[in-house]
Amino acid sequence: MIIGICAEAERKIMSNNSLIYLDYAATTPVAAEVIAAAMPYFGASFYNPSSLHMMGQMSSMSLRQARRKCLSAINGHDSGNIIFTSGGTEAINQAIKCSYVKSGEHIVISAIEHDAVFACAEKMKERGVIVDVVDPTANGIIEPSELKKVMCPQTKLVCVMLVNNIVGTIQPIKVLAEVAHEYGALFFTDAVQAVNSIDINVKDLNVDMLCVSGHKFYAPKGSGFLYVKNGVQLGSFIDGGSQESGLRGGTVDVPSAMALATAITMAQNNVEQYNEKILEVTNAFVAALNCGEVIAKNSNKSNDILSIAFDGVNGGRLAVALSVAGVCCSVGSACSAGSAVPPQTLLAMRVKNAESCVRFSFGSPVTVKQAIEAAETVNETVAKLKSSSDNGSEGNK
Ligand code: PLP
Numbered sequence: 001m002i003i004g005i006c007a008e009a010e011r012k013i014m015s016n017n018s019l020i021y022l023d024y025a026a027t028t029p030v031a032a033e034v035i036a037a038a039m040p041y042f043g044a045s046f047y048n049p050s051s052l053h054m055m056g057q058m059s060s061m062s063l064r065q066a067r068r069k070c071l072s073a074i075n076g077h078d079s080g081n082i083i084f085t086s087g088g089t090e091a092i093n094q095a096i097k098c099s100y101v102k103s104g105e106h107i108v109i110s111a112i113e114h115d116a117v118f119a120c121a122e123k124m125k126e127r128g129v130i131v132d133v134v135d136p137t138a139n140g141i142i143e144p145s146e147l148k149k150v151m152c153p154q155t156k157l158v159c160v161m162l163v164n165n166i167v168g169t170i171q172p173i174k175v176l177a178e179v180a181h182e183y184g185a186l187f188f189t190d191a192v193q194a195v196n197s198i199d200i201n202v203k204d205l206n207v208d209m210l211c212v213s214g215h216k217f218y219a220p221k222g223s224g225f226l227y228v229k230n231g232v233q234l235g236s237f238i239d240g241g242s243q244e245s246g247l248r249g250g251t252v253d254v255p256s257a258m259a260l261a262t263a264i265t266m267a268q269n270n271v272e273q274y275n276e277k278i279l280e281v282t283n284a285f286v287a288a289l290n291c292g293e294v295i296a297k298n299s300n301k302s303n304d305i306l307s308i309a310f311d312g313v314n315g316g317r318l319a320v321a322l323s324v325a326g327v328c329c330s331v332g333s334a335c336s337a338g339s340a341v342p343p344q345t346l347l348a349m350r351v352k353n354a355e356s357c358v359r360f361s362f363g364s365p366v367t368v369k370q371a372i373e374a375a376e377t378v379n380e381t382v383a384k385l386k387s388s389s390d391n392g393s394e395g396n397k
Contacts, residue, residue: 020374021328024216024363025165025193025305030259031218037262038220038255049252050243059254066254066261070225073264074191074210075201080229083244084257088192089116090237091211091226094247095188096120098235099157103128106154108180110142110171111135111348112164114190118344130154140169140296140349144179151183161190162210163198166332166345166359167296168305170198177206186232192216192224195267196274196363197302208232212264214256218364219263223256274364278303284368285360288375291382295351304362307346309353313385315342319358321381327374329360 041062047053049060070082085091097120101107109121111133121131132150136142142160151158158180160171177187188209191200195217202210209232214223228234240249267274282303286294292308310318315331322329332343341347342354351357362371 019326019328020366020370020377022360022362022366022374023328023330024366025359025361026330027215027221028218028363029365030220031263031266033266034219034259034263038259041255041258045254049254050241063252063254063257066257069261069265071227073200073261073268074212074227075203076227076229079203080227080232081245083226083228083247084252084260085211085224085226085237085248086222087215087224088114088190088211088213091213091224092116092190093120094226094234094237095209095211096157096159097123098237098247099186099188100233100235101129101156104130104154105156106130106132106152107157108132108134108147108150108155108159108185110160112140112142112166112169112345113159113161114165114192115344117159117161117190134160136169136345136349138349139299140164140167140301140345141299142171142176144172144175147176147179151179151185153183155180155183155185157186157188159188159190161192162194162200162205163191163302163305164345165193165305166343167299167307167349168193168301168303169296169299170194170301173205173207177208181206193302193305195264197271197278197304199271200268202227202229209234214260214263217263217267219259220256223253223260225260275303277364278362281362281366281368281371282306285362285371285375288372288379290379292378295346295357296349305359306361307343307357307359309351309357310382311353311356313356313382315355315357318356318381318385321385322358322378325377325381327377327381329358331358 047055047059049063067082071077107124107129109117125131134142134146160176162173163170173189180187186208189207191210192213195212208229210227212224215221236247238249243249243252292310295307295309319329319331346354346357
């Protein structure tokens with residue numbers, strides 16, 4: 001079946017019958033300006049930033065500039081450090097597993113985090129750390145009052161993401177961080193889905209750690225960083241040389257760092273225009289749909305991520321059928337795409353028809369025309385699936 005879909009998709013691409021890509025939360029293309037910023041560091045400026053000679057030191061200077069640009073983009077220029085990582089998953093691993101939380105101590109995560117947070121929390125449990133999980137409201141928001149209920153003097157770390165990757169809800173990070181700090185705990189936020197749509201200010205949010213992933217904002221896959229506030233004690237994630245202040249050994253990927261610094265600066269300078277454009281496109285998309293219900297539509301949310309429930313149709317089947325029809329979307333995060341279980345976020349929100357949900361996520365290249373065309377394809381595909389005897393909707397009507 002998968003081979004069939006790929007062949008069909010390939011035929012469409014080859015025949016120039018363009019697919020409409022609505023899966024920008026899974027990944028984005030690399031912007032031309034970002035490629036241009038990285039290019040010299042593959043060629044003429046290829047040097048190792050740890051080398052003592054002049055060329056190495058020039059590379060090191062560029063790396064310092066990239067670090068400053070990243071810090072400045074999140075308003076942390078005088079308040080902390082940037083550790084370049086291979087992306088969001090690695091940064092999450094470092095923030096949680098290298099945070100010096102000991103056996104018998106306590107950490108809190110939200111029930112709507114990325115799989116990487118759940119996996120790290122499991123590892124912490126194996127070390128004897130006690131883990132509590134805070135459920136969201138039915139609207140996908142982590143309420144500070146719910147966090148307060150599980151906080152205790154042993155709590156050392158609280159993790160709540162900034163923008164949810166399934167439904168797009170924006171969490172009240174500043175207040176949640178305040179609660180964590182009242183108990184003397186550190187606060188870490190995963191801002192992987194926030195960079196395009198939120199003006200990120202680590203000082204205002206008052207977070208101790210924050211991570212981003214380049215491939216979500218038009219930088220290459222395999223790039224990202226963990227921001228760490230001055231004074232936060234963190235252990236090394238990769239043991240080796242003294243790169244990244246001794247917290248991540250290994251020769252630094254300078255082209256990726258240059259790309260990341262350019263992409264995050266561009267994204268953060270463009271938040272207002274991005275949100276305006278995305279709102280216009282998603283409004284057109286939703287208006288052209290004659291079926292489906294947007295999850296958490298009345299919450300404080302980022303408009304670029306829409307999970308929509310299509311009652312009476314299985315979300316996985318619908319996503320596959322849409323791919324064949326020329327619309328690329330997903331049922332959840334790309335990291336758990338093979339799972340038959342609906343995304344944890346929807347389960348935690350107790351969405352009744354979670355199995356019938358599909359995630360559409362939008363990016364700067366999507367036009368209003370494409371959004372309307374995609375919505376029309378969704379209408380036709382849902383109607384076809386509903387009229388076929390085998391629509392895969394058993395148990396989720
Ligand atoms: N956190 C969130 C909210 C995500 O959406 C993702 C990726 O989808 C990640 C973390 C993982 O990031 P990466 O793909 O860079 O490892």
